[in-house]
Amino acid sequence: MSPVDNAGGASSAVVLLSGGLDSAVTLAIAHDQGFRCYALSIDYGQRHRAELEAARRVAASLGVAEQKFIRIDLNDIGGSALTDPAIAVPVKPTDGIPPTYVPARNTVLLGLALGWAEVLSAKDIFIGVNAVDYSGYPDCRPAFIEAFTKLAAVATKAGVEGQRFQIHTPLINLSKAQIIATGAKLGVDFSITVSCYQADPDGRACGVCDACRLRAAGFDQAGIADGTRYATPMV
Amino acid sequence: MSPVDNAGGASSAVVLLSGGLDSAVTLAIAHDQGFRCYALSIDYGQRHRAELEAARRVAASLGVAEQKFIRIDLNDIGGSALTDPAIAVPVKPTDGIPPTYVPARNTVLLGLALGWAEVLSAKDIFIGVNAVDYSGYPDCRPAFIEAFTKLAAVATKAGVEGQRFQIHTPLINLSKAQIIATGAKLGVDFSITVSCYQADPDGRACGVCDACRLRAAGFDQAGIADGTRYATPMV
Numbered sequence: 001m002s003p004v005d006n007a008g009g010a011s012s013a014v015v016l017l018s019g020g021l022d023s024a025v026t027l028a029i030a031h032d033q034g035f036r037c038y039a040l041s042i043d044y045g046q047r048h049r050a051e052l053e054a055a056r057r058v059a060a061s062l063g064v065a066e067q068k069f070i071r072i073d074l075n076d077i078g079g080s081a082l083t084d085p086a087i088a089v090p091v092k093p094t095d096g097i098p099p100t101y102v103p104a105r106n107t108v109l110l111g112l113a114l115g116w117a118e119v120l121s122a123k124d125i126f127i128g129v130n131a132v133d134y135s136g137y138p139d140c141r142p143a144f145i146e147a148f149t150k151l152a153a154v155a156t157k158a159g160v161e162g163q164r165f166q167i168h169t170p171l172i173n174l175s176k177a178q179i180i181a182t183g184a185k186l187g188v189d190f191s192i193t194v195s196c197y198q199a200d201p202d203g204r205a206c207g208v209c210d211a212c213r214l215r216a217a218g219f220d221q222a223g224i225a226d227g228t229r230y231a232t233p234m235v
Numbered sequence: 236m237s238p239v240d241n242a243g244g245a246s247s248a249v250v251l252l253s254g255g256l257d258s259a260v261t262l263a264i265a266h267d268q269g270f271r272c273y274a275l276s277i278d279y280g281q282r283h284r285a286e287l288e289a290a291r292r293v294a295a296s297l298g299v300a301e302q303k304f305i306r307i308d309l310n311d312i313g314g315s316a317l318t319d320p321a322i323a324v325p326v327k328p329t330d331g332i333p334p335t336y337v338p339a340r341n342t343v344l345l346g347l348a349l350g351w352a353e354v355l356s357a358k359d360i361f362i363g364v365n366a367v368d369y370s371g372y373p374d375c376r377p378a379f380i381e382a383f384t385k386l387a388a389v390a391t392k393a394g395v396e397g398q399r400f401q402i403h404t405p406l407i408n409l410s411k412a413q414i415i416a417t418g419a420k421l422g423v424d425f426s427i428t429v430s431c432y433q434a435d436p437d438g439r440a441c442g443v444c445d446a447c448r449l450r451a452a453g454f455d456q457a458g459i460a461d462g463t464r465y466a467t468p469m470v
Contacts, residue, residue, distance in 0.1 A: 072307040077347070079354035097392045104350035107390045111346050112312070115339035119314035143389045151382040155342045157332045160373045 013124035019054030025183035026128035039067040045075035050203035054194040091208040106139035176218030191227035204231040248359035254289030260418035261363035274302040280310035285438035289429040341374035411453030426462035439466040
């Protein structure tokens with residue numbers, strides 16, 4: 001049964017859509033569950049700007065009620081290989097939390113999603129975080145999502161008035177291979193998504209960063225052909 | 236005794252500085268407590284842009300280690316009289332949470348402050364929220380600050396590594412008159428601050444919005460001369 005709003009129409013949900021593989025599958029899941037989807041894509045000064053073009057293609061491909069792009073310069077804050085050109089993107093696995101971690105990124109992203117959800121009178125927010133085949137980011141864990149859910153209840157006018165926001169994380173316990181299999185079943189066109197941390201302007205992947213390695217291994221394990229476009233032939 | 240960091244130097248703190256009266260007093264307090272202050276001023280598309288010029292003047296007047304301006308278009312989200320020209324700023328007291336509430340604003344602002352604090356290896360963040368003579372905003376209450384503090388511990392790499400972020404809210408239980416008296420004692424020049432929700436481009440106040448009325452009453456009750464510049468003579 002599809003979620004319905006008070007007037008009996010389809011419930012609205014804000015879906016954070018980066019243009020990567022995970023968020024594309026997340027949007028497909030929200031769509032499949034019957035939500036009227038509002039895609040929120042944040043231009044936070046990331047290196048992989050080809051992701052934003054991918055976000056536009058994914059939203060068009062899967063269908064959304066509206067897509068919003070918000071620009072915010074997290075590179076003004078720095079501290080991450082994704083926003084600061086002086087910090088290299090690692091091409092080999094690293095111990096601990098890698099330099100591609102963006103300080104407080106998901107706090108800010110979910111804060112923006114929460115604000116838009118409140119304006120839309122929506123209570124549902126989808127984010128494609130993953131705690132299995134992920135890169136060790138603290139703000140991709142269930143503990144973070146639980147803490148943000150509690151915050152949302154007290155941070156907003158809607159929360160004070162009784163709205164119980166729900167942060168949906170349909171991928172949180174899936175392996176990359178399971179995410180890919182789920183997306184394939186829902187008809188996601190992976191070739192239009194960009195996961196690479198340093199994709200070229202045409203959206204072609206480097207093949208060696210964390211994100212590329214996780215993605216390639218996922219297709220391999222899922223036994224699904226990997227349509228990723230690489231800038232240089234894979235070794 | 237002043238707070239010290241691991242190397243025995245003054246501890247760093249990020250101070251959210253809007254350019255209004257409350258945040259100016261908050262910066263003065265952090266400074267007075269011995270923190271090395273990093274002022275964070277957010278241009279979120281607010282109507283009262285004269286506030287940002289005020290933020291620059293206040294930081295220069297009180298002295299900061301660095302001031303950062305980050306632009307983020309919360310008016311893309313809308314839903315507030317402060318960011319959407321189509322929603323009027325009320326000129327009389329309203330029941331409940333007023334239309335000047337900006338959805339999830341302090342969640343996003345504290346998220347950015349948290350990110351910068353992490354980059355600076357700072358554990359202290361100051362925000363001039365007030366739960367007494369305030370306008371009924373949910374994200375100015377102790378419950379919100381407590382929830383955000385819990386979030387900060389799990390949202391960040393520093394938190395995972397044992398850093399305990401502290402959100403300082405030195406004004407939270409003070410009346411507007413007490414805030415003004417505290418600021419006066421610490422040498423804050425109130426004439427360079429702008430509280431008005433719809434100040435003119437020169438920073439002159441309207442005198443009739445919530446923020447203007449609270450501010451004027453505060454000076455009156457504190458028995459301190461109000462140097463606020465008004466666009467039109469007060470009735």
